[in-house]
Amino acid sequence: MAPCYAMRTPPRPCYQKGVQTSSPRDSESLSKGGGKTLLDAVWDAHTVRELPNGDTQLFIGLHLVHEVTSPQAFSMLREMGLRVRCPERTFATVDHIIPTDSQRRPLSDDLAEAMMTELERNCREQGIRFFGPETGQQGIVHVIGPELGLTQPGMTIACGDSHTSTHGAFGAVAFGIGTSQVRDVLATQCLSLARPRVRRIEVGGKLAPGVYAKDVILHIIQRLGVKGGIGFAYEYAGAVIEAMSLEERMTVCNMSIEGGARCGYVNPDETTFAYLRGREFAPAGEDEKRVIEWWRSIASGPGASHADRVSLDGREIAPTVTFGIHPGQSVAVDARIPRPDEVRDDERAGLEEALAYMGLTAGAPIAGTPIDVAFIGSCTNGRLSDLREAARIARTGRVAPGVKALVVPGSQAVARAAEAEGLPEIFRSAGFEWREAGCSMCLAMNPDKLVGRQMSASSSNRNFKGRQGSPSGRTLLMSPVMVAAAALRGCVTDVREML
Amino acid sequence: MAKIERVVGRACTLRGDDIDTDRIIPARYLRAITFEGLGEHAFEDDREQAKGNHPLDDRRFTGATILVVGHNFGCGSSREHAPQALMRFGFQAFVGGSFAEIFAGNCTALGLPHLCLAPEALSALMDSIDLDPSQEVVVDVANRKVSCRAGTFDASIPEGAHRQLVGGTWNNTAVLLEAGSAIEATAARLPYLKRSEAA
Structure with a gap:
């Protein structure tokens, strides 16, 4: 596979300057006979x-x-x-x-x-x-x-x-x-x-094996930038999003804020209704029938007017890893960390600051970067399907010597469901710690913290300086399976090699 | 509530884009049930790592009431502790390239103006302040202008925030309460709440 220098691909569209948008800016021209977006x-x-x-x-x-x-x-x-x-x-x-x-x-x-x-x-x-x-x-x-x-x-x-x-x-x-x-x-x-404008982000095609919702949203943020969403609500659509489970859609919408958007959403469909059926506070019987009718009616129709549209191809998305100090600084796992001369002028200072803080080398492959801590959990990736997928990798080996690996279910209900499937045993016998539910090391407001300059492979949402509890701690964001792979190998690893 | 029409004072420049609220106030200082004492911890880890060279520790900027920043300032966590910490440190207004939306909303709710400048104007303002930090900078909220020795620059701020600050209506609770029973009337029309009321 050809190395993909993510930053060498065409520069990210800069929406504030109105360049490189893949669609007309004029919302009128996008409207096919009116119709509201779900947001409206x-x-x-x-x-x-x-x-x-x-x-x-x-x-x-x-x-x-x-x-x-x-x-x-x-x-x-x-x-x-x-x-x-x-x-x-x-x-x-x-x-x-x-x-x-x-x-x-x-x-x-x-x-x-x-x-x-x-x-x-x-x-x-x-x-x-x-x-x-x-x-x-x-x-x-x-x-x-x-x-x-x-x-x-x-x-x-x-x-x-x-x-x-x-x-x-x-x-x-x-x-x-x-x-x-x-x-x-x-x-x-x-x-x-104030009512935000709506940017529709269509992710077409199909995801390759080893590529997950986390990779999709990291890819979107890398392309549109961490401030590209200011003033917008992001509407995620297209074949890749439609094929996702609700848990995967939550992972995508969760990180809308990391792209600067005020909110993010997916139009409700049969997958949504099926997920809700039978849950404690969800409507049942006649109430459900009546409200589903309304739910269907509010979805953005084909004639809905969006202020902006962006199309991405799901087949181009690889397992993605951040290398910097904000979630937009990421590359495909088989790519190299960008060099300052490869990025846009307004990104150079941020890139140099990121590389200095992270202690990473411009132009070096991200794969192979040694890690000290592996964290699986958070509101981004602490749900049952995340733990199931990570366990598939965990059962193939043992946590590398010197790596502290933590699995923190997102809720007590997630923990019970995982226990019913025997996931804690799989993680424990591979050398992971199985913990109780909470935000944990995503932001380290509890005792779960990085120490010193530890490098963390994390399924959470933010790689900001000091985010995981040590003022000099370092975070590499990635999907839960990629965290599990990094835990076993002791370094950033392309999980596709292990599937 | 006070009308925030202008803030006049010395300014401090803090360069760099995408400065997040974890950096402004590290999460360990959110382990409290009040906002008291946050001022002394503003940018604590950045300042520690800069070993005295952080703008907030630069003596030339001591006593500054206006903080001038880059783009996407205040991104990340919604913690109001961030503007609270900066306000308690002594800042009364922010001028920058752009602000993350939740941060901007939090500033408005605290009566802290947040004005955006075009890149060239921001750069000229920062250079002028760095050259002479003793000068008086005027953040004219009412007329959406920022002035320093290098000139007067047009600034922007979201319309809603502008009217709230200048009109002295930035405490939203009082404004929202005025809607009275229209709140319940709106709720009564929502299909998903009809069931809850019947139940």
Whole structure:
């Protein structure tokens, strides 16, 4: 196979400058007789009123709350003398700070225990359903919302967490928000927002063996850039997306924020409806029939008007690995790390900073880069299908000497399902640690952290400086199977060699 | 609520694009139930690694109230702790090439203007400040202009944020509450909530 110097392919389209777009910019010219995008249909259905500042007051159908970004919001609410307006549309869990070795109370970490206690108190006082560790339904907020059937097509969803875009996989319009906005939603069940434009990203063709949803979204971000999505909602479509399971679609939508987009979604279809059927909070019987009709009606039709369109070929996507300090700095696993003279002028300084921080060599192959830690988990890739695929690789060998390998299920339900299939035994006998549910080493707010300049192969979503808990720690993002392959070989490895 | 029409003061330049909120405030400082004390940890790891050469530690910039940054500033995590930390460090306004959207929304909610400049203007502003950090920089939010010794530059800010800041309506909760029963009326029309109410 010819080496693919990702950065030597035509420069990334720079949408802000309006060059290299693969489609007309004029939304009128894309419209075939009108029709709304899903974003517009959902937006219009949830519009309470247009605000004096020109934004929309948007009703929020589902508010998800966790322990890190909510305590100050509840405090502000109390100071204003207000109560939660729709406690029945508000659900909470604990994920960021929870230890994954033992969730027994009181938590061994005093600060974590204080944050958990505060959330429990706020939920109790305000009548909010709390999925704590003792319920058997605890987990990463973006894993449990979907698996409980809380996340549904056509909803507006908000959560004080940037990866709320995950829920777009169902055809929901889902926003990550800050703490003041959490206060707004608690108090009014509404947000003040400007309507984003919609960019349709069609991924055609078919994925090759060894290529996963994670590779698709890393590839999209590499092509469109980490700021290419500013002002946009990303609508993912095309044969590759349509063929994906809901869990795979969640992986894609999860990282929309990494591309700068305000949210990302996939139009709902039979796969979506089948996923929801029978889940605790999903509609059943006559309710389901009625609401499915509505779900079908809100999907972007063939005549829908998109502000921009981009087409990509799924057959060109290879297992992808980041080499830098933001998720747009990635290459195919069989490619070389770009040299500063190969990239666009405005990317050069960022590339040089990235290579210096990562201690990687321009022009060197990414494959073979030694790793110290392997992390499988997170809201991006901590679901059952992720663990199943990683286990297929894990069962073929042993974790390389000197590598610490961690598998953290995204929720207690994922853990139970994995246990029923014997996945923990496979991982443990290969030398991986099997942990309890939480965000864990994705952002290291619990004891799971890199140490010093350790290099981590990670199925998570961010390779920012210091992201995984050590100020000088280093992260290589990749799919869960690629992490498993790196764990066994002790270095970045093309998983296609092991299939 | 105060009307934020202009911010006048000395400025600090922080070059580089895609500076994420993990760098602005490392996650370990989010292990708290208030925003208190975040100011002293702003950019802590970057500053540590720069060994005193970080702009926030540059004595020439001490007391600056305006932070001038590159493109896509504040990308990544939605943590409001990031603008909170910078505000508590002493910044009252941001000027840059572009801002990540959640970060920009958080700034608006805190009454912190975030103005964007065209690349040439941003470059001229940064060069001018670096040459003479003692000069007064004017962030004219109301008229969407940024001025320094090198000149006055046209700036942009999303319309909604502009009206909120200049009009003193940046605390959204009060504005959103004014909708009253229209909120419940909107909810009542949503097909997926009809069932919940019947149940």
